[in-house]
Amino acid sequence: MKEHFMHPIEINFRKVKCLNCSEETDPRLAIPECHLEAESFHPETYKTHIYNLILTHPNNLERYHTDSLETYHPGSYTYIHPGRPIDSQIDLNFAQCFIRAITFGGINPMTPGYWSCCRKDLSSNGCEKVRSCCQKDDKGCSNRYKCCDGALHHKGCEKRYRCCDEFRTSKGCQYIYDVCKHKAGEQPCCAVCKKCNQTIEKKGCAMRCRNCKEPQTKKGCIKVAHNFDFS
Numbered sequence: 001m002k003e004h005f006m007h008p009i010e011i012n013f014r015k016v017k018c019l020n021c022s023e024e025t026d027p028r029l030a031i032p033e034c035h036l037e038a039e040s041f042h043p044e045t046y047k048t049h050i051y052n053l054i055l056t057h058p059n060n061l062e063r064y065h066t067d068s069l070e071t072y073h074p075g076s077y078t079y080i081h082p083g084r085p086i087d088s089q090i091d092l093n094f095a096q097c098f099i100r101a102i103t104f105g106g107i108n109p110m111t112p113g114y115w116s117c118c119r120k121d122l123s124s125n126g127c128e129k130v131r132s133c134c135q136k137d138d139k140g141c142s143n144r145y146k147c148c149d150g151a152l153h154h155k156g157c158e159k160r161y162r163c164c165d166e167f168r169t170s171k172g173c174q175y176i177y178d179v180c181k182h183k184a185g186e187q188p189c190c191a192v193c194k195k196c197n198q199t200i201e202k203k204g205c206a207m208r209c210r211n212c213k214e215p216q217t218k219k220g221c222i223k224v225a226h227n228f229d230f231s
């Protein structure tokens with residue numbers, strides 16, 4: 001009895017730490033609850049667009065003319081007879097007929113051809129100044145653009161952006177996000193972690209229990225075997 005008092009029965013008590021929960025005790029004395037295996041997650045997220053705002057044009061360049069259409073004549077000046085050629089032997093102009101009769105002597109009904117407009121010889125130069133393109137001399141018979149002399153169907157001598165009518169040198173008329181392409185001010189499209197700055201689709205930067213979603217440093221949540229570290 002004395003001997004027993006001096007040398008108590010040795011209980012081989014060994015403290016072991018569970019890798020999945022806060023339990024740190026002899027496995028025989030451990031509570032029955034532990035956590036399920038860990039999953040990664042992002043502890044704090046916020047909604048945003050990715051990543052940088054850039055200035056851009058939503059529409060393409062289009063060709064256009066910087067000035068309006070004008071009418072003109074593509075042809076040069078020339079001289080014509082606007083009248084019809086009279087080739088008839090009978091001259092209805094009595095005065096001329098009379099003069100001719102004298103000139104040629106006797107009764108000669110043959111009269112040389114002439115133009116009805118000016119009564120000049122058929123081989124004479126025209127009596128009216130007109131344009132060769134349209135035989136007229138008014139405002140113009142064709143259209144062209146004042147800016148470049150381009151014809152009516154010419155697409156354009158300059159380029160501008162369809163969205164804002166700005167020149168091709170313009171950097172942009174609208175801010176968008178370079179990766180997600182959303183406009184500035186639109187509803188944020190993706191969730192990002194405050195802690196690691198990664199989108200939530202990427203692997204989490206913290207770990208938690210797959211069952212209770214709490215850190216594994218807390219007391220177990222489900223009846224499952226501990227993961228004691230005996231090493």
Ligand SMILES: [Zn+2]
Nearest residue numbers: 018021034226
């Ligand atoms: Zn445990």
Ligand SMILES: [Zn+2]
Nearest residue numbers: 035209212221
């Ligand atoms: Zn748990």
Ligand SMILES: [Zn+2]
Nearest residue numbers: 042193196205
């Ligand atoms: Zn994170």
Ligand SMILES: [Zn+2]
Nearest residue numbers: 049180182189
């Ligand atoms: Zn976005």
Ligand SMILES: [Zn+2]
Nearest residue numbers: 057163164173
């Ligand atoms: Zn634009």
Ligand SMILES: [Zn+2]
Nearest residue numbers: 065147148157
């Ligand atoms: Zn033009």
Ligand SMILES: [Zn+2]
Nearest residue numbers: 073133134141
């Ligand atoms: Zn003309």
Ligand SMILES: [Zn+2]
Nearest residue numbers: 081117118127
């Ligand atoms: Zn004439």
